Amino acid sequence: xxxxxxxxxEHSAVEAYNNVRKAVLRCYPDTVFPSHHEIKxxxxxxxxxxxxxxxxxxxxxxxxxxxxxxxxxxxxxxxxRYDQIKYDASNGKVKSPVKVFHTVPxxxxxxxxxxxxxxxxxxxxxxxxxxxxxxELELGDGKLSAYDD
Numbered sequence: 001x002x003x004x005x006x007x008x009x010e011h012s013a014v015e016a017y018n019n020v021r022k023a024v025l026r027c028y029p030d031t032v033f034p035s036h037h038e039i040k041x042x043x044x045x046x047x048x049x050x051x052x053x054x055x056x057x058x059x060x061x062x063x064x065x066x067x068x069x070x071x072x073x074x075x076x077x078x079x080x081r082y083d084q085i086k087y088d089a090s091n092g093k094v095k096s097p098v099k100v101f102h103t104v105p106x107x108x109x110x111x112x113x114x115x116x117x118x119x120x121x122x123x124x125x126x127x128x129x130x131x132x133x134x135x136e137l138e139l140g141d142g143k144l145s146a147y148d149d
Contacts, residue, residue, distance in 0.1 A: 001031070006039045047112050051102035055081055058098040 009017050017036045044050040055064040057074035072081050083096045113119040
């Protein structure tokens with residue numbers, strides 16, 4: 001039920017999932033219904049698709065990756081990478097990024113699409129359609145009978 005709810009609400013706010021979860025638990029208190037964070041982790045494990053999380057500048061100027069991975073301040077706007085209140089309160093032990101971004105690598109997404117026969121067929125559509133168009137152009141003296149898709 002939790003996975004179905006998560007997938008049905010994939011383009012909704014986290015709050016929508018949490019509200020549904022609360023309603024289900026009110027009606028069925030013995031039901032195991034994972035939190036949004038837990039269900040995201042479960043779906044990522046099942047699908048093999050997970051995001052890579054990197055720190056970024058509060059203004060969005062810089063991603064602290066690659067050559068910028070070791071910087072503590074943005075080289076463009078000079079804003080801090082880490083929440084200075086938490087950083088100072090912990091004497092530099094807690095490095096909580098001011099802002100992060102998620103990258104979802106394309107490779108695992110494509111592999112997941114190819115796992116399912118209908119997904120694999122959909123992934124081949126463009127190639128197959130292009131071949132048919134090229135054949136028709138060759139047979140039709142460079143003209144198509146119709147422009148469609």
